[in-house]
Amino acid sequence: MALYNDTVMEHFMNPQNVGELENPDGTGTYGSPVCGDMMQIQIKVEDEKIVDAKFKTFGCGSAIASSSMATSMIIGKTIEEALELTNKEIIKELGGLPAVKVHCSVLADKAIKNAIYDYAMKNGKVYAALEGYDPNEDEDEHDHDVPEEE
Numbered sequence: 587m588a589l590y591n592d593t594v595m596e597h598f599m600n601p602q603n604v605g606e607l608e609n610p611d612g613t614g615t616y617g618s619p620v621c622g623d624m625m626q627i628q629i630k631v632e633d634e635k636i637v638d639a640k641f642k643t644f645g646c647g648s649a650i651a652s653s654s655m656a657t658s659m660i661i662g663k664t665i666e667e668a669l670e671l672t673n674k675e676i677i678k679e680l681g682g683l684p685a686v687k688v689h690c691s692v693l694a695d696k697a698i699k700n701a702i703y704d705y706a707m708k709n710g711k712v713y714a715a716l717e718g719y720d721p722n723e724d725e726d727e728h729d730h731d732v733p734e735e736e
């Protein structure tokens with residue numbers, strides 16, 4: 587059985603939205619704590635709608651496929667809708683990723699949220715989904731049981 591399905595391969599071989607925007611309204615970067623790879627995603631916003639998005643990455647093929655899919659998914663969405671996007675949905679749209687490659691989709695998910703966070707900061711916007719959001723926090727940390735300090 588092939589490791590990657592046709593949708594993943596298609597987005598890896600012919601990725602959508604690669605590059606940089608000329609005048610982005612928000613730029614988000616994120617480095618994976620798992621593999622050390624980096625992702626940058628930029629968004630263009632008009633009337634609270636994401637009208638364009640581009641990505642650049644040092645990540646692997648799964649990161650490329652995930653960002654290609656993720657940027658395609660958020661273009662045309664409102665900011666609020668885009669904030670609801672999770673890496674699970676990206677993986678679902680891709681038709682699945684091998685378990686060891688799930689973290690690669692987190693790069694796209696976090697970089698999008700960080701780009702929106704940047705847009706919100708620059709424009710004084712407040713979104714409920716970003717309340718208490720920390721752009722540098724690692725998603726994985728939520729899974730660990732960190733003992734509370736006294």
Ligand code: FES
Pocket residue numbers: 618621622623645646647648649687689690693
């Ligand atoms: Fe680093 Fe996939 S292994 S992004």
